[in-house]
Amino acid sequence: MSDAGGDALPPGKSFPIGATILPGGVNFSVYSRSATGIDLLFFDSVDDAVPARTIRLHPQRNRTFSYWHVFVPGVRAGQIYGYRAYGPYEPQQGLRFDPEKVLLDPYGRGVAVPKAYSRKAASLPGDNAAQAMKSVVIDADDYDWEGDEPLRRPFNQTIIYEMHVRGFTRHPSSGVTPARRGTYAGLIEKIPYLQQLGVTAVELLPIFQFDPQDAPAGLVNYWGYSPVSFFAPHAHYSVSGDPLGAINEFRDMVKALHRAGIEVILDVVYNHTAENDEAGPTFCFRGLENETYYILEKDRARYANYSGVGNTLNANNAMVRRLILDSLHYWVEKMHVDGFRFDLASILSRDENGVPLASPPILWDIETDPVLAGVKLIAEAWDAAGLYQVGSFLGDHWKEWNGKFRDDVRSFVKSDPGMVEVVAARFFASPDLYGSDNLGPEQSINFVTCHDGFTLNDLVSYNEKHNEANGENNRDGMNDNRSWNCGVEGPTDDPAVEQLRQRQIKNFFAITLLSLGVPMLLMGDEVRRTQLGNNNAYCQDNEISWFDWSLCQRHADLLEFVRKLIRFRKELNIFHDGHGLSLIELLHYARIEWHGVQPYQPDKSYDSRSLALTIRGPTEALYVAANFYWEPLTFTLPPPPRRSVTNWRRVLDTSLPSPEDFCSLPQAPLLETNVYCVQPRTIVLLAVELEAPNRRGAAGAPPSEDK
Known part of the structure; x- marks a missing residue:
């Protein structure tokens, strides 16, 4: 079915952007400055190869400046939709329109994935309607929060637990209801464990809808650093597996964590998308306005790659800045999250030519935004192209993953020489990095391990990475691990080696939890979770990455040690009484x-x-x-x-x-x-x-x- 577009329907409005439910129907608005035409497609099923309805938007009636819009009466939440965009395919000019591809709405609140989904079909010529992810109309206000509000816990009372939604409960040993393993609902069943451990915040690896096929052949993208949407929660983490279920199950999880006194911090990826390089697929941004959304090389046909995965979002473009801020607002206002950890945040300081800016607009937008004023903002203050800003990331609101704490503490515990003076600084929130600008000790997020690298068990069990399962001949992953296997590479039955490893693990926990700053622990380290020496398990959705809950009994002594140490930290006044003091003032105090x-x-x-x-x-x-x-x-x-x-x-x-x-x-x-x-x-x-x-x-x- 095809409509005459502007002749048959109300023209709609340019604002709000996205699909907005209004009395009597839905207003659709999408940005494309260079398109010559836009089709709005409705599907009865996500698996359909042909849209049930096609609405052609007229440039004269359905376009205001660079926004294409229409109001469609009778449309409700749950409607599956997408776009086709017409325009020149001129890569040398930065234009990559392909009307054969069904495109996601950049502001879509839900994403549906067909059974026949194919990343390859989005990369090759031809119509991919049956194999394309599609957007879903969502009523973001249709939920009973029962009075829930973000917790707003001060950073100096925060202990962060970095974890993966699926990996936390997917293992058969989790004891979670089988249908809920690996889901938002499954995580709810394990909240008592988090309470007993004593952590006050979970930092969730990416839960924005991502492309699971963005991985080596035969493997899947497990970590989720491959987003296709900045608004939709990943549907595969819901019990229902559909977008409507995902949004409510995610909110159920947030509400349950808040009731338990635990904050929710999202690991967000605003530096690149799953569309990758010039040979990559066309999902959304590339097909709507390529040169707006991405930083391009001088020849315009290639993508600047400061992220290490093929492309870089053009974050300081006015439209992209708006997209990022609107996304952050949505997750705070409609999804009640407490904070964000920004993956490769230093990329957000680069201009359209990739040059780092002294005063990046998007970072100052986030720093000064009133909606985000009480929200935790954590920067991974480096990127994949060598820009390293630990100790120099802008603003007072932003806190930083302290990569120097990780490296220096690892070196000290493995007995490297020359580390005493520098690790003393790390113990006191790194005044050499943060002591000159009246910043508080919470500026430093202290960690020894995170998702990217060895687990704590593997840090004391392997001298070398063992990433053969990733299919890249062990070339991927960091080579500088500062690890020590305590005399034997990998698992051992030698009691002396095992005793030493256990001691070293306790040493790492002691330094992390007794240091000034904000401690962050990695999921499963408290029970010696192992990845068998894999320090880049981004594509391992299996027991290499999952939390094996039998370890809680096997290493109950270590688990109890960590629980006691966390409890002790919470009781120490020195970590709380200095609230409002600068780091230098606190050290004097x-x-x-x-x-x-x-x-x-x-x-x-x-x-x-x-x-x-x-x-x-x-x-x-x-x-x-x-x-x-x-x-x-x-x-x-x-x-x-x-x-x-x-x-x-x-x-x-x-x-x-x-x-x-x-x-x-x-x-x-x-x-x-x-x-x-x-x-x-x-x-x-x-x-x-x-x-x-x-x-x-x-x-x-x-x-x-x-x-």
Whole structure:
């Protein structure tokens, strides 16, 4: 069926962009500056090869400036639709119109995937209607939030757990209802585990609808860094498998997590799309306005590739800026998410020629946007083309994944020389990176592992990556892992090696959770999840990537250690009382003193592998000793502060077996001497409670006290 378009239907309006449900029907609006014609296609089924209705939009009646629009009476939520765009195919001019391809709506709130979906069909000549993903009309207001609101927890009270929606519950051992494994609903069933662990936020790997076929032949895109939509939740993560189910199941998950006191942070990909390079498929942006949405090389036929996956979104173009902001607003206002982690965020600083801007419009738009004022913004402050901005990403609102924390802590724990002084800075939220602009300690998101790279178990079990399963002859993935296998490559039955690996894992957790800044943990590290040495498991939707829940019993001692450590961090006032202080002010407030094996004599030499420190909050004092030498070292302890209730108590010693490795402060053993023998590759934490001070300093200052 074909309509005369502007002659038969109300012309509609250019705003809002996308498919908007109004009284009596739906207004459709799509941006294309260079198109000569647009068809709006309606399908009865996502699998249909022929549209049930085609509405041709007239340039005179259905176009306002660069927006094509029409109002269609009688259309409701659930209607499947797409576009065809007509115009020149002139790659050398940056134009790639192909009316044989069914195109997604860039503002579509839902995406339907046909059984015969084919990435290849979207890349080759010919009509791909039966094999194309299609948009779905969504009523974003048709949901009962039951009073839910984003939690707005301060960063200095946040502990992040990076996880994959599907991988968290897909394994048969998850105990989740079989039909819900690997879904938003399945994650809800495991919320009690997250509560018991003690994390306060989940950071979900991409849940925007992505192309699962953007992977080597025979494999699938598991991570999801291959978006086709910036508004639609991934339908495959819903029990129903359809777009309408996905949007409500996602919101059910958010609401349930909020009720449990857990925030939801989305890992968002605004730096590239699944359309990839000049040989890639045409899904949406390429077929509507290629030179607007992408950064092109000088010859205009090729795509700039600062993302490492074929193309780069032209983020500082006015239309793309609007798209990104509208997407962020949607996820905050309609989906109630609490924050965003921006993949390869430094790309967003590049102009249409790929040159980094000193004051990038899109980053300042996000920084100053009132809708996003209470939202967590986290930047992965680098890109795949060498732009590295850790410590220099703009603004006060943005926080940063601290890649230097990851690298330096890994080197220190594997006993590399020359690391003592630099890791001391990492322990205190990296003042060398963030101490000069009155920024707080929460500027640094501290992590040792994330989805990209080794798991914590593999970091202490492999010297080399083992990515053969990815089908790229082990060429993919990072080569600089700063890992150490503790003497044996891969799994082993040697009890001495296993004991050392367990100790090293506890060391990594101790440093991450006792450091100032915002800690981030990787899904399953707390029970030694392994990827068998694969440090780039983006295409492994199988047991290599899934959380094996039998590990919770096998490594119950480590799980309990991490739970106790998280609980201890939450109870420490030093991590909370400095809210509003800059990092430099907080370090002064905390009264830090540095030591070596002798009090007040830190050894910062190149060959040193040990350090110690004391830090005082208003109600407790801590002494931390780290020995990453391969022999025991005896540390002479400084005297506890004068207001101490008792002598030092041993809270943590990573060389000890469970449950002696961690004790709560009231139950911790009391030391009877002023020395402590720290075993090789071990971290020790001593603590003491302090009496209330008798006098106070000026407002906002710590109480005065003699040493």
